[in-house]
Amino acid sequence: MGIPEKIKSIEEEIRKTKINKATEHHIGILKAKMAKLKLEQEVKSSSKGKSTGGYSVRRSGDATVALIGLPSVGKSTLLNNLTGANSKVGSFDFTTLDVVPGIMMYNGAQIQILDLPGIIRGAASGKGFGKKILSVARSANLVMLILDIFQPYQSELLINELKQIGIRLDEKPPNVTVDAKSSGGLQITNLVEDSLSDDLIRGILRIHGIHHARVLISEPISTDQLIDVVTGNRVYNTSITILNKVDLVDKRTLTKIKKKIGKDFIPISADQKQNIEALKLAIYERLDLIRIYLRPKGGPTDFDEPLIIPNNSSILDICAKIHRDVKKNFKYAYIWGKSAKHKGQKVGGRHVVADEDVVTLIKIK
Ligand SMILES: Nc1nc2c(ncn2[C@@H]2O[C@H](COP(=O)(O)OP(=O)(O)OP(=O)(O)O)[C@@H](O)[C@H]2O)c(=O)[nH]1
Numbered sequence: 001m002g003i004p005e006k007i008k009s010i011e012e013e014i015r016k017t018k019i020n021k022a023t024e025h026h027i028g029i030l031k032a033k034m035a036k037l038k039l040e041q042e043v044k045s046s047s048k049g050k051s052t053g054g055y056s057v058r059r060s061g062d063a064t065v066a067l068i069g070l071p072s073v074g075k076s077t078l079l080n081n082l083t084g085a086n087s088k089v090g091s092f093d094f095t096t097l098d099v100v101p102g103i104m105m106y107n108g109a110q111i112q113i114l115d116l117p118g119i120i121r122g123a124a125s126g127k128g129f130g131k132k133i134l135s136v137a138r139s140a141n142l143v144m145l146i147l148d149i150f151q152p153y154q155s156e157l158l159i160n161e162l163k164q165i166g167i168r169l170d171e172k173p174p175n176v177t178v179d180a181k182s183s184g185g186l187q188i189t190n191l192v193e194d195s196l197s198d199d200l201i202r203g204i205l206r207i208h209g210i211h212h213a214r215v216l217i218s219e220p221i222s223t224d225q226l227i228d229v230v231t232g233n234r235v236y237n238t239s240i241t242i243l244n245k246v247d248l249v250d251k252r253t254l255t256k257i258k259k260k261i262g263k264d265f266i267p268i269s270a271d272q273k274q275n276i277e278a279l280k281l282a283i284y285e286r287l288d289l290i291r292i293y294l295r296p297k298g299g300p301t302d303f304d305e306p307l308i309i310p311n312n313s314s315i316l317d318i319c320a321k322i323h324r325d326v327k328k329n330f331k332y333a334y335i336w337g338k339s340a341k342h343k344g345q346k347v348g349g350r351h352v353v354a355d356e357d358v359v360t361l362i363k364i365k
Pocket residue numbers: 069070071072073074075076077078088089090091092093094095096097116117118244245246247248268269270271272
């Protein structure tokens with residue numbers, strides 16, 4: 001049996017097995033086996049030279065947002081509207097066949113938005129260039145899920161396809177440490193009562209070739225999350241959900257749909273430019289960026305071009321963003337603003353800055 005057939009038969013078996021406490025171990029082991037087979041499949045197809053990588057698109061700007069949705073939901077119309085780009089819009093599916101980048105300016109930040117071809121069910125297993133499309137979302141800072149007013153319940157499908165290629169949306173990485181050793185077997189410290197059994201943990205680790213390790217589980221986790229940890233190639237991404245084409249329905253219908261979707265989303269009309277400013281603000285807020293103003297030693301502060309960095313960045317992160325030499329030659333900094341104890345406080349590289357701080361960097365002579 002080849003790998004695809006093995007995966008299929010395990011999927012079948014999982015589907016047929018009733019989920020309860022008695023079958024938990026069995027299903028956990030099956031899932032771990034399937035994750036292992038999928039990894040093997042990836043390795044095999046990439047060594048055969050089959051491209052499983054993403055589109056080549058040059059990253060630019062301070063953060064990147066990937067537009068993910070079914071065909072014809074209005075991704076290109078939205079890109080054009082947010083950024084002034086000129087991505088082709090069509091009333092038929094699969095109008096966009098490549099990545100089309102645009103830049104949205106907001107609060108001094110340059111936010112790169114990537115328009116992508118539409119995905120369909122089965123995208124994660126390669127349907128319709130699905131893997132190429134989905135993998136762009138892996139390296140994006142924010143995934144924008146776009147729903148169409150006529151297909152408002154498709155977010156599960158999108159989330160599931162992303163999940164299958166290793167993207168976890170709005171989840172925190174599980175708090176589990178697997179510290180591999182060269183001998184000594186598997187030593188498990190499970191601080192959570194009534195969670196996965198040691199037997200199941202051992203089984204999952206062994207399937208993934210881990211026979212000697214110290215494992216520390218400090219919060220409740222599911223079988224899937226443990227498999228994520230041992231597989232090691234998961235990314236944890238933030239998302240935002242948009243419902244497009246709301247110009248086509250009346251208020252009453254929209255309220256009904258809102259109730260049924262049951263999760264937060266932003267209603268917009270990309271075509272009629274409704275609620276676009278609110279969407280821009282939401283994107284900016286979700287990206288969690290801050291502005292830093294640089295003040296050269298003895299000179300005036302540059303308030304025109306803030307440096308845009310992720311929230312909770314340190315002075316050294318600022319240096320790295322400017323240039324790696326700046327980081328190498330960094331000595332200390334002076335700081336004004338919300339993160340400073342007093343005006344012009346002298347701080348080291350690890351100091352965490354706040355939105356709209358003013359910073360003077362002093363380098364080694
Ligand atoms: N009424 C209405 N039509 C819209 C809206 N946004 C997009 N459309 C229309 O929907 C159709 C598809 O729009 P596109 O922007 O090409 O959709 P897409 O998601 O990029 O499609 P693919 O590239 O094929 O995946 C076009 O006919 C658009 O004019 C909207 O807000 N309201």
